[in-house]
Amino acid sequence: VGQGILVHTYQDAFARHGLACGQVLLTPGDVVDRTRYLNARHTFDRLLELGAVPVVNENDTVATDELRFGDNDRLAALVASMLHAQVLVLLSDVDGLYPARPYGAGGAVEPIDRVDDFATLDAQVVGPTASDVGTGGMASKLEAARIAAFSGAHTVIANARRPDVLTHVAAGKHLGTWFPPSRRRPESRKLWIAFAPVPQGRIDVDSGAVRALVERGSSLLAAGIVDAHGEFAAGDAVNVVGPDNTVVARGLTTYSTDDIRQIRGRSTEALAAELGVAYTREVIHRDSLVVVA
Structure with missing residues (x-):
């Protein structure tokens, strides 16, 4: 009912700055399916070439609880990855990521200035998973920052109520919490594998497999x-989960759950002799696997 009013409000707001805008509604299928992913990226590129600002949201009309982005932070990070964006800005109702919850501290606690290693953040830092002003909380923003960093983009978490916050970030002024990008951006297909599809399960591996995946x-x-x-x-x-219950990789499996339970722990030679050559292929080929540890 309110969609037309919302779009008109966006148009009026951008028009005051001499800009046009275009609404883009996405579903998880638009980033999971490779063809739709490329079509969406082409649409974004064309809008930007025409000088229009894309206004992106999830297509709630066809989204379901089982198949949706979950929050706009993750959606924003996936779009940033799709467009090879240099900076992702995540706006919140606080000034950044805090070492402890700032509530009740009279503003004495300062936000963390920079995060280089996500593994150093504990549960107290991550905090609740939702806020009163959005679909995601700080946990979802950290996941979005991780996606963006892996994609080669900087991320800033800052206060939406700060005057000229976007102008200051674009000008390079340091504020909020900054997450620098990883040193090397993987190829687009591996970025897609790492973050676009929702994992449908897990494969537990031993320490030798972890070393083979990570080191070799x-x-x-x-x-x-x-x-x-x-x-x-x-x-x-x-x-793909290691002995310490840490996710070390994500990939596209060539076997079903039942098949993996049947072949687990067995060498290629043994599988060829007992089940035939059809069962000697890789469970996840390295071209379809991304190390995320």
């Missing part, structure tokens, strides 16, 4: 697999 960039073989969880099919995205 190997494919995941059945011999290093301990167990599989969830109900997934060949082609689905899954997390």
Whole structure:
């Protein structure tokens, strides 16, 4: 009912600055399906070439609880990755990421200036998963910052109520909490594998498999697999989890859950002899696997 009014409000607001805008509604399928992903990126590129500012939101009309982005922070990070953006700005109702919750501290606690390693952040820093002014809280913003950093973009978490906040960030003024990008941006397909599809399950691997994936960039073989969880099919995205319960990689599996449980822990030679050559292929080929640890 209010969609027309909302779009008109955006148009009026941008027109006051001599700008045109265009609404883009996305669903997870638009970033999971490779063809739709490329079509969406072309649409963004064309809008920007024409001087229009894309206003992006999730298409709630067709979204379901099982298939949705979940919050606009993640959506913003995926769009930033899609467009090879240099900076992602995430606005909040606080001044940045705090070492402890600032509430009740009389403003004495200062936000963290810079985060180089996400592994150093504990649960107290991450805080609640939602706020009163959006669909995501600081936890979702940190996940979005992680996606953007992995994609080669800077991220700033800042206070939406700060005057001229976007102008200051664009001018390079340091404010809020800054997350620098990773040193090397992976190829676009691996970025898509890492963050676009929702993992449908997990594959638990031993320490030897972790070393092979992380240090040597190997494919995941059945011999290093301990167990599989969830109900997934060949082609689905899954997390690869090490002995310490840490997600070390994400990839597109070539086997279903039941098949992996059947072949886990067995060498390629043993599988060829017992089940045939069809079961000797990699569980996740290295071209379809991204190390995220």
